[in-house]
Amino acid sequence: MSNDFAFDNDAFQTSGEGLPSRPERLLEFSLTNAEDRPYKSYHGGLRMNRLKGKYILITGASQGLGRQLAIDFAREGAAAIAIVSRRADALEKVGRSLREASPEARVLIITADLSREEEIERVVATTLNEFRGRLDVMVNNASSIGPTPLPYLLDYPLEDFRQVIETNLIAPFLLIKKTLPAMIESGGSIINVTSDAGRIGYPGWGAYGISKFGIEGMSATWAAELDGSPVRVNWVDPGEMNTEMHRAAEPEEDPTQWADPADVTEVFIYLASDEAKNVNGQRFEAQEEDWGRKAEAAQSA
Ligand SMILES: NC(=O)c1ccc[n+]([C@@H]2O[C@H](COP(=O)([O-])OP(=O)(O)OC[C@H]3O[C@@H](n4cnc5c(N)ncnc54)[C@H](OP(=O)(O)O)[C@@H]3O)[C@@H](O)[C@H]2O)c1
Numbered sequence: 001m002s003n004d005f006a007f008d009n010d011a012f013q014t015s016g017e018g019l020p021s022r023p024e025r026l027l028e029f030s031l032t033n034a035e036d037r038p039y040k041s042y043h044g045g046l047r048m049n050r051l052k053g054k055y056i057l058i059t060g061a062s063q064g065l066g067r068q069l070a071i072d073f074a075r076e077g078a079a080a081i082a083i084v085s086r087r088a089d090a091l092e093k094v095g096r097s098l099r100e101a102s103p104e105a106r107v108l109i110i111t112a113d114l115s116r117e118e119e120i121e122r123v124v125a126t127t128l129n130e131f132r133g134r135l136d137v138m139v140n141n142a143s144s145i146g147p148t149p150l151p152y153l154l155d156y157p158l159e160d161f162r163q164v165i166e167t168n169l170i171a172p173f174l175l176i177k178k179t180l181p182a183m184i185e186s187g188g189s190i191i192n193v194t195s196d197a198g199r200i201g202y203p204g205w206g207a208y209g210i211s212k213f214g215i216e217g218m219s220a221t222w223a224a225e226l227d228g229s230p231v232r233v234n235w236v237d238p239g240e241m242n243t244e245m246h247r248a249a250e251p252e253e254d255p256t257q258w259a260d261p262a263d264v265t266e267v268f269i270y271l272a273s274d275e276a277k278n279v280n281g282q283r284f285e286a287q288e289e290d291w292g293r294k295a296e297a298a299q300s301a
Contacts, residue, residue: 060142062090064243168211187230223281239287
């Protein structure tokens with residue numbers, strides 16, 4: 001791809017806000033994911049349109065959880081989805097899956113290294129330009145695990161430490177800061193992705209865990225400062241998933257014991273939807289009963 005971003009004109013079937021009518025029931029999925037496993041079935045194939053008309057930005061959407069979120073958001077009727085990561089070829093492949101999942105959705109592919117401020121600037125400018133100033137949902141999902149095998153802090157190279165913090169913590173901070181004026185305009189949902197490594201200092205999880213401690217605190221602070229505004233900020237621990245990041249971090253473990261990303265997207269759909277329009281400042285655990293809210297309430301009581 002010669003450009004830094006590509007607007008998918010094939011998927012550009014509506015010029016205005018309205019979406020064309022479409023069947024509620026999806027055909028059986030014959031798509032395959034990046035690892036060429038078949039998609040999980042989804043609500044028995046029932047399309048619920050919970051994100052109908054939404055304009056959405058997802059970082060780290062070239063694989064793993066971000067890729068699955070993009071696909072499930074498209075199936076839920078999102079009007080436009082911007083997908084961001086460093087690898088153009090992987091994003092193009094996800095773009096094709098999105099077109100198959102929802103031919104009506106606009107797909108905006110942006111290759112960018114989120115550890116660099118000027119690239120974040122470009123991501124925001126491109127997205128808001130192509131979405132005509134509108135952004136309803138942003139998922140800060142992109143993350144770097146850092147060097148593997150996971151070194152202890154004493155051995156952690158400074159450059160790697162900086163790169164992980166830039167990608168996992170400073171990028172979400174800047175993305176929120178720079179998109180906030182647009183999100184305030186029409187109201188919006190910011191969803192930050194955290195981890196249990198953001199609550200427990202596991203040996204070896206170094207800069208990654210520290211960045212997640214940071215994103216928990218930053219999410220709570222943004223949420224408190226935005227309380228009463230039309231923008232809400234919540235954060236989700238997806239739990240252990242079978243993804244490249246997790247396989248690299250724990251190569252000695254059996255990855256089949258971990259969830260498929262397709263099993264954890266429901267809480268993200270809820271938070272992105274209008275059903276959660278009054279939910280702000282909460283931590284969710286995608287794989288726990290009641291998404292961990294009861295446990296959270298008990299803890300803070
Ligand atoms: N997997 C788990 O068990 C687990 C558990 C708890 C929390 N999480 C969290 O869930 C989220 C998704 O993780 P995952 O397991 O799906 O990871 P993954 O498969 O490694 O995907 C990470 C994504 O981030 C992108 N990315 C990394 N560095 C980037 C950079 N500098 N600029 C732009 N994009 C970048 C990657 O794309 P490119 O390589 O194309 O840039 C990729 O799309 C992360 O926030 C992670 O911390 C995961």
